[in-house]
Amino acid sequence: MHVVYPAVVSALLFSIGVYGVLARRNAILVLMSVELMLNAVNLDLVAFDVWLRDPLHAGQSLTLFVITLAAAEIGLGLAIVLLVFRTKATINVDELVDLGERAE
Amino acid sequence: MSFTARVVDGLVTGALPGPPGSGVAPTYLSPTGAEIVFLLLGVVAVVSALLVVATSQLVHAALWLVVTLGSVAGMYLVLTVEFVAWVQVLIYVGAVVALLLFGMMLTRAPIGRSPDLDNAHRWPALVAALATAGALVALVVDAFRSAYVDLDVAGRTPGSAAATGATIFRSWVLPFEVLSVLLLAALVGAIVVSRSTSDGA
Numbered sequence: 001m002h003v004v005y006p007a008v009v010s011a012l013l014f015s016i017g018v019y020g021v022l023a024r025r026n027a028i029l030v031l032m033s034v035e036l037m038l039n040a041v042n043l044d045l046v047a048f049d050v051w052l053r054d055p056l057h058a059g060q061s062l063t064l065f066v067i068t069l070a071a072a073e074i075g076l077g078l079a080i081v082l083l084v085f086r087t088k089a090t091i092n093v094d095e096l097v098d099l100g101e102r103a104e
Numbered sequence: 105m106s107f108t109a110r111v112v113d114g115l116v117t118g119a120l121p122g123p124p125g126s127g128v129a130p131t132y133l134s135p136t137g138a139e140i141v142f143l144l145l146g147v148v149a150v151v152s153a154l155l156v157v158a159t160s161q162l163v164h165a166a167l168w169l170v171v172t173l174g175s176v177a178g179m180y181l182v183l184t185v186e187f188v189a190w191v192q193v194l195i196y197v198g199a200v201v202a203l204l205l206f207g208m209m210l211t212r213a214p215i216g217r218s219p220d221l222d223n224a225h226r227w228p229a230l231v232a233a234l235a236t237a238g239a240l241v242a243l244v245v246d247a248f249r250s251a252y253v254d255l256d257v258a259g260r261t262p263g264s265a266a267a268t269g270a271t272i273f274r275s276w277v278l279p280f281e282v283l284s285v286l287l288l289a290a291l292v293g294a295i296v297v298s299r300s301t302s303d304g305a
Contacts, residue, residue: 001183001253004245004248012150013150014236018232018233022225024157026162028213032165046180056275060188061268064188067195070195070200074203079297083298
């Protein structure tokens with residue numbers, strides 16, 4: 001297996017996630033795009049772990065940790081999204097401009 | 105030359121010390137079966153990821169995300185990392201997508217087409233994403249052109265549950281325990297955040 005293949009797939013997944021984070025308006029879709037980016041990083045970690053034959057298996061262990069962190073992030077993120085929806089009746093990230101400089 | 109400089113130099117030229125016994129890399133024109141399967145899964149993953157960020161129906165985005173995450177799990181299997189693959193299926197496909205669907209349900213996501221899922225600056229976003237893709241792909245193709253890993257070595261099971269468990273509970277115990285505390289904190293935080301309005305605060 002050439003290492004280029006997983007690396008390129010991972011780079012493409014990451015940039016698709018970048019597009020989703022920047023272009024999507026619904027907060028849940030933004031969270032999904034973040035998941036895509038995390039998956040791209042996981043794929044790289046696994047591929048390099050297998051390639052370098054790391055005796056500590058750092059890539060695999062970090063992948064498991066990232067998966068756990070993603071689960072925690074999505075739980076907390078959805079709780080925040082729900083709170084925003086309850087107080088503002090929208091999860092449209094364009095309209096959540098309270099902390100922005102231009103309030104109008 | 106310093107160590108960092110050597111590592112950076114190795115990364116740039118693709119001349120990192122290869123694993124023992126990897127030998128000379130075969131040509132790209134004679135792909136092995138594993139590579140073909142991996143590339144097919146990669147195409148599925150990339151196309152369904154594109155649909156996640158391009159579809160105009162919210163629920164479809166979550167379902168395409170299932171396809172992406174599933175094919176990433178398949179790629180883990182091809183890379184012989186089976187334990188991580190099943191963890192991916194259990195946690196990502198099982199739990200995270202279910203949570204996302206719950207979130208959509210609770211925020212009264214519209215069923216069917218909603219034309220306003222993209223915001224006003226989607227063209228700058230497209231440019232930024234294409235620039236990211238171009239830079240990253242050019243970089244990794246240049247850096248890892250000659251890197252090759254032989255997946256079919258007898259007696260080597262780097263991704264089995266036994267190997268992964270041994271390393272996690274020998275070398276990675278402290279991060280593992282810290283992570284469990286972090287999960288607990290996230291759980292408590294999610295509960296507190298979601299019920300703070302019901303008791304009048």
